[in-house]
Amino acid sequence: xxxxxxxxxxxxxxxxxxxxxxxxxxxxxxxxxxxxxxxxxxxxxxxxxxxxxxxxxxxxxxxxxxxxxxxxxxxxxxxxxxxxxxxxxxxxxxxxxxxxxxxxxxxxxxxxxxxxxxxxxxxxxxxxxxxxxxxxxxxxxxxxxxxxxxxxxxxxxxxxxxxxxxxxxxxxxxxxxxxxxxxxxxxxxxxxxxxxxxxxxxxxxxxxxxxxxxxxxxxxxxxxxxxxxxxxxxxxxxxxxxxxxxxxxxxxxxxxxxxxxxxxxxxxxxxxxxxxxxxxxxxxxxxxxxxxxxxxxxxxxxxxxxxxxxxxxxxxxxxxxxxxxxxxxxxxxxxxxxxxxxxxxxxxxxxxxxxxxxxxxxxxxxxxxxxxxxxxxxxxxxxxxxxxxxxxxxxxxxxxxxxxxxxxxxxxxxxxxxxxxxxxxxxxxxxxxxxxxxxxxxxxxxxxxxxxxxxxxxxxxxxxxxxxxxxxxxxxxxxxxxxxxxxxxxxxxxxxxxxxxxxxxxxxxxxxxxxxxxxxxxxxxxxxxxxxxxxxxxxxxxxxxxxxxxxxxxxxxxxxxxxxxxxxxxxxxxxxxxxxxxxxxxxxxxxxxxxxxxxxxxxxxxxxxxxxxxxxxxxxxxxxxxxxxxxxxxxxxxxxxxxxxxxxxxxxxxxxxxxx
Amino acid sequence: xxxxxxxxxxxxxxxxxxxxxxxxxxxxxxxxxxxxxxxxxxxxxxxxxxxxxxxxxxxxxxxxxxxxxxxxxxxxxxxxxxxxxxxxxxxxxxx
Numbered sequence: 001x002x003x004x005x006x007x008x009x010x011x012x013x014x015x016x017x018x019x020x021x022x023x024x025x026x027x028x029x030x031x032x033x034x035x036x037x038x039x040x041x042x043x044x045x046x047x048x049x050x051x052x053x054x055x056x057x058x059x060x061x062x063x064x065x066x067x068x069x070x071x072x073x074x075x076x077x078x079x080x081x082x083x084x085x086x087x088x089x090x091x092x093x094x095x096x097x098x099x100x101x102x103x104x105x106x107x108x109x110x111x112x113x114x115x116x117x118x119x120x121x122x123x124x125x126x127x128x129x130x131x132x133x134x135x136x137x138x139x140x141x142x143x144x145x146x147x148x149x150x151x152x153x154x155x156x157x158x159x160x161x162x163x164x165x166x167x168x169x170x171x172x173x174x175x176x177x178x179x180x181x182x183x184x185x186x187x188x189x190x191x192x193x194x195x196x197x198x199x200x201x202x203x204x205x206x207x208x209x210x211x212x213x214x215x216x217x218x219x220x221x222x223x224x225x226x227x228x229x230x231x232x233x234x235x236x237x238x239x240x241x242x243x244x245x246x247x248x249x250x251x252x253x254x255x256x257x258x259x260x261x262x263x264x265x266x267x268x269x270x271x272x273x274x275x276x277x278x279x280x281x282x283x284x285x286x287x288x289x290x291x292x293x294x295x296x297x298x299x300x301x302x303x304x305x306x307x308x309x310x311x312x313x314x315x316x317x318x319x320x321x322x323x324x325x326x327x328x329x330x331x332x333x334x335x336x337x338x339x340x341x342x343x344x345x346x347x348x349x350x351x352x353x354x355x356x357x358x359x360x361x362x363x364x365x366x367x368x369x370x371x372x373x374x375x376x377x378x379x380x381x382x383x384x385x386x387x388x389x390x391x392x393x394x395x396x397x398x399x400x401x402x403x404x405x406x407x408x409x410x411x412x413x414x415x416x417x418x419x420x421x422x423x424x425x426x427x428x429x430x431x432x433x434x435x436x437x438x439x440x441x442x443x444x445x446x447x448x449x450x451x452x453x454x455x456x457x458x459x460x461x462x463x464x465x466x467x468x469x470x471x472x473x474x475x476x477x478x479x480x481x482x483x484x485x486x487x488x489x490x491x492x493x494x495x496x497x498x499x500x501x502x503x504x505x506x507x508x509x510x511x512x513x514x515x516x517x518x519x520x521x522x523x524x525x526x527x528x529x530x531x532x533x534x535x536x537x538x539x540x541x542x543x544x545x546x547x548x549x550x551x552x553x554x555x556x557x558x559x560x561x562x563x564x565x566x567x568x569x570x571x572x573x574x575x576x577x578x579x580x581x582x583x584x585x586x587x588x589x590x591x592x593x594x595x596x597x598x599x600x601x602x603x604x605x606x607x608x609x610x611x612x613x614x615x616x617x618x619x620x621x622x623x624x625x626x627x628x629x630x631x632x633x634x635x636x637x638x639x640x641x642x643x644x645x646x647x648x649x650x651x652x653x654x655x656x657x658x659x660x
Numbered sequence: 661x662x663x664x665x666x667x668x669x670x671x672x673x674x675x676x677x678x679x680x681x682x683x684x685x686x687x688x689x690x691x692x693x694x695x696x697x698x699x700x701x702x703x704x705x706x707x708x709x710x711x712x713x714x715x716x717x718x719x720x721x722x723x724x725x726x727x728x729x730x731x732x733x734x735x736x737x738x739x740x741x742x743x744x745x746x747x748x749x750x751x752x753x754x755x
Contacts, residue, residue: 066689104715105691188688192696205716224705316720320706323722329709430683430725432690435711435718 007056007172008089009048010080012113013097014106015063016309016436018125020445021155022097022164023060029444031060033452037086039627041076042452050169059088065105067112068184070429071353081116093172094120095164100130100137100152101437103203107195108188111146115182119174120148121167127152127160129437134206141202147178156442214309214437221313231317234310235336238301242294242340243371249293257286275477276470284469287555288462288617294340294371296454302333302348303449309438316435325413326420328352328431331361335412338368342618343457346625354431356424362625363635364416366613367642369408372556376609377404379560383581384602400606408610411642464620472554475524484522488515516565525550539608539647540601542589549608554616556609600654608647613639661733663698664710664726671699672731679728687725691715697734 011026013019023031027046034043044060061080062073069075076085083090096113098106103124114120124137143150151167154160220226261282268274305311311333319329330352338345345365352358381397388396488511495507520526529547536546544566552559560580567583587596613619613636622632666672674696677684691714692698701711701718709722 065686068685068689070686102715102717105717108689108691188685188691189693192691192693218702222702222704222711228705312720316704316709316711319720319722320704320708323708428683430687430722431709432687432719432721432725435720 007092009058009093010091017097017099018155019097025161039072097123100124117178117180122150123153125153136204138202145198246293280470280473299450299453303446307441309436312435325417338365342366343621346621354429360419364412367412380602383584384599468616484518540651598660600659604647604651608643611643663729664723666700671734675730
């Protein structure tokens with residue numbers, strides 16, 4: 001019981017038993033999600049009002065197959081049910097959710113839980129599906145043999161859970177009478193013998209295994225030809241929606257953010273606070289929020305595939321390919337998600353049970369070319385790759401983009417293979433997973449899962465970005481240069497006396513740009529950019545690019561706005577890209593008079609950005625999911641090394657081959 | 661023989677594990693214990709992993725793990741061919 005006197009009901013069950021639908025049916029959609037302290041296991045809790053007026057707290061434990069803890073999920077379930085989990089009291093009642101059409105294996109966990117001696121109820125869920133398959137389950141016998149009250153439920157249908165509600169109320173009113181007899185040393189063979197006896201007495205199987213709809217769907221979706229074709233089609237659809245449909249709401253958000261910034265400029269008095277709010281907070285958080293549509297869509301698809309059962313088929317079809325680089329089929333989706341954004345990609349690795357498999361997937365996920373890199377590729381390709389067509393159909397610029405993506409995929413998989421062969425060798429778990437029967441997706445379940453995950457993204461990425469944006473804003477805006485400001489003010493005043501109208505506006509704008517440029521050069525970031533110049537010289541980059549690289553440590557897309565500032569291009573509104581392209585093409589070095597950017601430098605810069613781990617949200621999520629700063633710094637280090645090496649090879653190799 | 665050589669549609673009865681590894685405990689917890697009837701339903705497009713029908717549900721298992729499970733052929737199981745399990749195994753029906 002919690003200190004406040006609210007009694008706890010815990011939901012336990014195997015994966016794919018519809019436990020979440022039961023949870024939703026009991027608690028409605030009002031629930032809170034958080035993590036158990038110190039681990040990345042999700043804690044879902046809600047409340048349920050009983051008929052007698054008592055309100056109890058319901059927690060949805062992660063789906064597991066056994067009480068013996070081998071994975072973080074299982075550890076949490078074990079600890080909660082033994083009362084040793086910090087922050088979660090020993091439950092007053094355990095509801096074990098079992099899939100009616102899969103009683104044998106479900107009873108493995110259920111009998112373990114029954115032996116704990118806690119008051120318990122068995123909810124035999126998906127009762128309708130079992131009836132359709134011709135299974136007959138004698139609930140009274142099951143109750144007699146297990147000693148636990150059993151009720152039939154259909155979690156997807158709200159009208160079909162009152163039996164469970166009554167049982168919960170009844171059992172909560174009863175004092176615990178059974179003793180704890182659970183013995184972790186009981187061999188699975190022995191437990192299954194016992195279960196076979198229970199099932200033999202309580203379940204009547206149909207004479208003939210009926211060919212279900214699920215079988216028929218499976219014949220197509222796991223077929224060696226059709227299965228792959230469907231998979232490619234589905235993924236193409238997901239990608240299409242993430243990269244083109246999501247653009248529309250993304251533009252709304254970025255317009256909204258611009259308006260908000262303009263509004264803030266008007267409302268707030270000029271000065272440091274205005275700059276902090278507008279450039280630091282709104283700009284920084286805007287950089288994250290703008291990805292929300294992509295991420296919500298991505299989570300929608302993931303939840304949808306999980307809820308229907310397609311996810312397991314995709315894993316089944318792809319496992320062999322992923323095995324070639326030492327990963328498993330479950331790594332595919334996290335890596336694919338990372339093409340939209342690394343953060344949801346890394347969060348999606350939670351489904352991978354094996355520690356080494358999961359860690360290898362997390363470590364290479366940031367190598368997948370996320371959508372924040374795309375604007376950099378497009379800008380540089382548009383500026384420096386001739387718009388020629390190869391064989392009249394393939395554009396060279398498009399080909400360059402494709403090459404960057406292939407480079408990212410190839411390196412990512414190669415690095416994964418190396419990690420898995422060296423310090424992440426071997427597995428602690430066999431790679432087995434259940435292929436559950438297909439189900440109609442439940443809109444409630446899908447949307448609520450999507451919402452929970454998106455919320456987590458916002459909170460996790462948003463909070464760290466918020467803090468670090470302020471740090472970065474500080475680096476770019478300080479130390480203050482009163483000298484520059486005074487000089488520019490004097491210049492403005494002088495110009496006002498000689499010019500008027502259009503020419504005056506134009507001249508004032510020029511002065512504004514010159515001021516911003518001078519300020520960023522004198523700022524901490526500018527000094528850092530200059531300081532790292534000797535390091536990036538061999539890559540063909542000068543200190544202007546250096547400032548961009550420093551600034552884009554927070555988020556890659558900042559490279560573009562920083563380049564726009566140092567090259568005196570208008571940074572807001574329409575025409576920025578065209579202006580920046582012209583500025584980049586005509587930029588000359590002040591020392592030598594040679595062009596700063598050549599096609600070779602542009603390609604080296606693109607390659608640098610393919611590999612470089614420049615994103616605060618990624619650092620945050622790496623720390624969170626690997627649980628260590630060690631792995632986080634390792635990832636930043638190895639990716640930065642790759643970026644430097646890659647750009648070095650491109651630039652120096654290109655020069656040896658005679659390119660400029 | 662071991663579980664990985666069974667063809668799609670064929671059934672077997674588990675006799676035991678050929679080597680004792682801690683990671684096989686999970687397979688046992690999932691119901692793959694001595695005396696259990698299994699049937700291979702299909703193999704993934706490149707022959708691996710394989711989908712088993714065991715205790716009324718479907719489980720995907722990699723061939724490298726299936727190799728550790730000793731089985732004897734279940735003569736009662738209906739022997740129907742579904743899709744192939746990789747070229748290598750295609751004609752090994754008589755094994």
